[in-house]
Amino acid sequence: MVSASSSENHDLLNKQVQEIAVDCHQLPERYIRKEDEEYGSLTNAGESSSTTTSPEVPVIDFSLLNSSPLELDKLKSAVGSFGCFQAINHGIEGSFLEKVREISRLFFRSSVEEKKKCLRADDDIEGYGNDMVLSNQQTLDWTDRLYLTVLPKHQQRLQFWPQIPCHFREVLDEYGSKIELINEVVLKALARSLNLEENCFLNQYGTKSSMNARFNYYPPCQWPDKVLGVKPHADGSAITVLLQDKEVEGLQFLKDDKWIGVPIVRDALTINVGDQMEIMSNGIFKSTVHRVLVNSKNERMTVAMFCMPQTEKDIGPVDELISDETPRLYKNVTFTADFFFKNYQQGRRAIDACKI
Ligand code: OGA
């Protein structure tokens, strides 16, 4: 495949993947995966995600977390080994989750002009656009995103919030409030699972939490083994709550050097811990690397909600988790988006920069 000239390259970077995917006869070079940039092997991309020998992503019943020590233990081991689980009976109605999927669908299906009203600037993460270009060599993800600050409310940049559909703002604000409650339930349960005071993680948040929403759109691609929807990464959040597509799978977590697919469980939320929870738990809970595969026939849409402490606050391992046998593994840090992306840009994990 001939590499694109610089003007072609420029055109390409200005196009969203959704536009490139329409009538795409040749895969643009910038999107082709490179082995040396990835964890694990490239050849397992098309592998079935749920073979009988693969472990399964644990399913946690939220309605049992307060009454069943067994369920709490299951949560602890899920987050300690996988770093992720599927939450069921979490209290958000399936019909409301459908509304969230609907605003995402209506936005991505609106006209190019309409979507471009929310376009992000080249050097900004907030807004609509394709993968953020951090370096000339970077392989681009086969995805378009709409990234918005949801909390704290006074930091919302409403110029990036879609006008179409007209109820977008109302639904996302309501979803944000519901996810804030889920964040509280998860952080309290994780603390209790370690026999700690239940607010010990939440206390690091300050009076208000931060939350960002990322609406992900993965167009189909005729060469699904040559691109990635999202390249391997770990999240910079404390926890991430993902609303998966109702029909199309694609998310995989790296466990013991193997990629494990996350199946679709009706009305479940897929929750994983990010770097900030790994730090606060002094490494007990794992911020696991994950990636997204694309599908040759079907588009896929997901909504990720990144929950984390206020960025002006320092976070660090909880005192009670530090002892002679379990020494402190991480420094206290102010975990900002800039800090996360600066490491990401250099091909490093932000969490490694926090290790002692
Ligand atoms: C993310 C992410 C997974 C998905 O947005 O950080 O990992 O399936 N998304 O969209």
Ligand code: NI
């Ligand atoms: Ni992620």
